[in-house]
Amino acid sequence: MLEIKNLHVKLEEEDKQILKGVDLTVEAGKVHAIMGPNGSGKSTLSYVLSGKDGYEVTDGSAELLGEDLLEMETEERAAAGLFLAFQYPVEIPGVGNMTFLRTAVNAQRKARGQEEMSSAEFLKVIREKAKSLKIDAEMLKRPVNVGFSGGEKKRNEILQMAMLEPKMCILDETDSGLDVDAMKLVADGVNALRDEGRGFLVITHYQRLLDHIKPDVVHIMANGRIIKTGGPELALEVEQNGYADLLEEAQ
Amino acid sequence: MALPQAKQTATEARLSALTLPTGGWPDAARRDALSRVQAMGLPGARDEYWKYTPPSTLVQVDAPQAQALDHGDEAPLFEGRDRLKIVFVDGVFDAEASDDLALEGVQIDRLAEVKDIHWAKDLYGVLEARGQKPVDRPLAALNTAFATDGLLIHVTQTPSKPIHISYVHSDSASDAILHHVVKVDAGAEATILENGPAAARFNKVMEVDLADTAKLHHIRAQGRDHERRAATHIFARLGTESVFKTFTLTVNGVLTRNECVVELTGDDAVAHIAGACMGDGDFHHDDTVFVTHDAVGCESRQVFKKVLRNGATGVFQGKILVKPDAQKTDGYQISQSLLLDEDSQFLAKPELEIYADDVACSHGSTSGAIDEDGLFYLRARGLPRGTAEDLLTIAFIAEAVQEVEDTSLQEELVERVAGWLERRRG
Numbered sequence: 001m002l003e004i005k006n007l008h009v010k011l012e013e014e015d016k017q018i019l020k021g022v023d024l025t026v027e028a029g030k031v032h033a034i035m036g037p038n039g040s041g042k043s044t045l046s047y048v049l050s051g052k053d054g055y056e057v058t059d060g061s062a063e064l065l066g067e068d069l070l071e072m073e074t075e076e077r078a079a080a081g082l083f084l085a086f087q088y089p090v091e092i093p094g095v096g097n098m099t100f101l102r103t104a105v106n107a108q109r110k111a112r113g114q115e116e117m118s119s120a121e122f123l124k125v126i127r128e129k130a131k132s133l134k135i136d137a138e139m140l141k142r143p144v145n146v147g148f149s150g151g152e153k154k155r156n157e158i159l160q161m162a163m164l165e166p167k168m169c170i171l172d173e174t175d176s177g178l179d180v181d182a183m184k185l186v187a188d189g190v191n192a193l194r195d196e197g198r199g200f201l202v203i204t205h206y207q208r209l210l211d212h213i214k215p216d217v218v219h220i221m222a223n224g225r226i227i228k229t230g231g232p233e234l235a236l237e238v239e240q241n242g243y244a245d246l247l248e249e250a251q
Numbered sequence: 252m253a254l255p256q257a258k259q260t261a262t263e264a265r266l267s268a269l270t271l272p273t274g275g276w277p278d279a280a281r282r283d284a285l286s287r288v289q290a291m292g293l294p295g296a297r298d299e300y301w302k303y304t305p306p307s308t309l310v311q312v313d314a315p316q317a318q319a320l321d322h323g324d325e326a327p328l329f330e331g332r333d334r335l336k337i338v339f340v341d342g343v344f345d346a347e348a349s350d351d352l353a354l355e356g357v358q359i360d361r362l363a364e365v366k367d368i369h370w371a372k373d374l375y376g377v378l379e380a381r382g383q384k385p386v387d388r389p390l391a392a393l394n395t396a397f398a399t400d401g402l403l404i405h406v407t408q409t410p411s412k413p414i415h416i417s418y419v420h421s422d423s424a425s426d427a428i429l430h431h432v433v434k435v436d437a438g439a440e441a442t443i444l445e446n447g448p449a450a451a452r453f454n455k456v457m458e459v460d461l462a463d464t465a466k467l468h469h470i471r472a473q474g475r476d477h478e479r480r481a482a483t484h485i486f487a488r489l490g491t492e493s494v495f496k497t498f499t500l501t502v503n504g505v506l507t508r509n510e511c512v513v514e515l516t517g518d519d520a521v522a523h524i525a526g527a528c529m530g531d532g533d534f535h536h537d538d539t540v541f542v543t544h545d546a547v548g549c550e551s552r553q554v555f556k557k558v559l560r561n562g563a564t565g566v567f568q569g570k571i572l573v574k575p576d577a578q579k580t581d582g583y584q585i586s587q588s589l590l591l592d593e594d595s596q597f598l599a600k601p602e603l604e605i606y607a608d609d610v611a612c613s614h615g616s617t618s619g620a621i622d623e624d625g626l627f628y629l630r631a632r633g634l635p636r637g638t639a640e641d642l643l644t645i646a647f648i649a650e651a652v653q654e655v656e657d658t659s660l661q662e663e664l665v666e667r668v669a670g671w672l673e674r675r676r677g
């Protein structure tokens with residue numbers, strides 16, 4: 001599904017190397033988790049995969065279903081099935097949440113040569129999905145993320161994911177800022193989408209989310225590299241001992 | 252006081268090329284306005300009030316050539332609405348294309364036709380003259396003197412539909428001067444729609460007199476012609492608890508100066524003055540607003556948004572003057588520009604002058620580029636760059652458009668803007 005090889009990334013404006021050779025493969029149907037200290041490059045990885053400006057790939061490759069992601073525009077990556085749930089969802093004053101989502105759904109459909117979704121159908125689907133995430137109608141009408149609480153923003157990301165039905169989902173700290181119940185809702189939202197044809201890359205600092213979304217593989221990222229890969233037990237180890245031992249081991 | 256030589260010469264040249272219309276009740280006002288123009292002179296490049304907008308093409312004797320734009324098969328704005336339609340072609344009334352000037356609750360006459368004593372005598376040129384202090388507005392006085400036609404609209408009760416003034420531009424050398432007077436009686440409420448490019452050069456004045464509790468909604472779109480020029484003035488006087496809401500959408504036009512002078516003279520009156528403009532390339536758009544609070548508990552809002560690209564220029568000069576007795580004034584003013592490239596510029600001069608102590612006034616002016624984070628977010632959800640930029644652009648002007656109360660009109664205006672943006676992208 002997602003194949004990252006030897007990915008090196010530096011800042012465009014500065015001589016600062018952030019990713020220093022990331023190798024990572026997420027297979028269809030699997031959930032991979034990435035943990036790692038602050039500033040290790042997790043969000044950078046997710047941004048580079050999505051095509052955000054400001055970064056320069058100096059080496060390596062990233063493919064989605066065999067297609068070169070790095071050659072595509074951001075919107076083409078989305079249409080190809082990539083989805084990033086942002087660590088910090090962006091507020092967009094003046095653009096209604098609903099309008100935004102309908103435009104997004106139909107833009108992707110159009111790019112894939114599919115028929116647009118009718119307003120009636122869209123309404124029906126979004127109501128249903130919003131309900132299961134406890135997002136009320138009023139929140140759908142408000143401008144995108146404006147005045148949403150931290151937790152509401154994260155739930156809104158998951159709603160977008162559910163509506164867009166991507167193939168490869170990257171969740172960047174979707175659990176941070178969520179209360180216990182909201183975390184359960186979000187995890188349920190993710191689990192509902194888990195299937196054979198879909199891959200997940202879940203970036204998190206906490207084991208708790210992984211209790212709900214059981215990962216198949218856990219990676220530890222530090223200083224721009226994956227320094228260790230293991231099973232779910234690796235997340236437990238981090239939760240108990242922190243990163244010190246792992247970092248030392250990697251030296 | 253003698254005028255500077257250049258101003259004197261330019262003023263004389265222009266005046267000698269115009270003929271003062273005569274006959275009937277407006278004559279005294281016309282003569283008075285003419286002598287006021289002679290005394291103050293037409294605007295010159297060195298006038299402080301014209302610092303950001305070169306007035307020469309508005310002042311020169313002949314209107315600079317301006318081709319009328321072919322709109323293809325796109326229906327004109329407001330076309331699908333139930334309304335009373337009145338058409339001027341190059342500033343000349345078109346009876347054929349207009350509806351009967353009959354609408355229950357409203358008396359409508361034409362300036363060019365009325366020769367008897369008329370209610371408008373108390374207003375024609377009167378509100379304009381009041382608006383000449385403390386700043387000269389010579390093009391408005393010129394208008395009062397030389398307007399060849401215009402509508403005299405007296406709203407006595409709430410009419411069932413809006414009055415729509417449609418301006419058609421056909422002749423590439425047309426130079427139109429129109430002067431409307433609108434009077435709304437106590438308790439009545441009306442909507443006036445205006446659209447179209449009017450002429451190669453258009454000078455328009457609209458005087459608005461609102462009695463206590465009267466309401467007027469004014470929504471205009473200035474036409475998409477690229478080459479046209481316009482100088483317009485609104486002079487509004489608001490009585491107690493009256494409401495005046497005016498919104499202007501401007502897309503294209505090589506030069507537009509829209510002045511709006513509002514006097515809140517009755518307690519608890521409300522004035523909302525808003526505008527959105529979209530400019531590309533050889534485009535200069537100037538909103539000059541002067542709001543005077545002269546009564547207790549009045550509210551005024553100025554909301555202006557300008558989207559500029561390819562070297563377009565936007566100007567905003569907005570003032571709130573709060574007189575000593577205008578306690579509990581609520582004044583708000585915001586002017587913002589979205590600069591889609593580095594060649595475009597926004598020049599803003601927001602001013603507050605407050606002589607009362609119990610007052611809440613705020614003003615702000617900003618210039619910014621499109622929000623890159625927002626753009627990335629939208630694109631990451633699959634919106635093509637162009638669609639995402641358009642969405643953010645429409646979002647940017649939303650605060651101004653929302654000053655229009657009628658949401659169906661809001662939608663119609665936004666649709667126009669969306670169409671314009673889409674065509675820009677080709």
Ligand SMILES: Nc1ncnc2c1ncn2[C@@H]1O[C@H](COP(=O)(O)OP(=O)(O)OP(=O)(O)O)[C@@H](O)[C@H]1O
Binds near residue numbers: 011018045
């Ligand atoms: N645009 C940028 N400009 C400057 N520094 C940047 C930029 N983007 C990333 N960095 C730096 O790169 C490093 C990695 O940042 P990144 O956000 O990827 O970390 P992270 O692993 O997601 O951290 P966290 O767990 O705190 O979210 C940090 O040192 C950060 O300051």
Ligand SMILES: [Mg+2]
Binds near residue numbers: 042043044087173
């Ligand atoms: Mg991060």
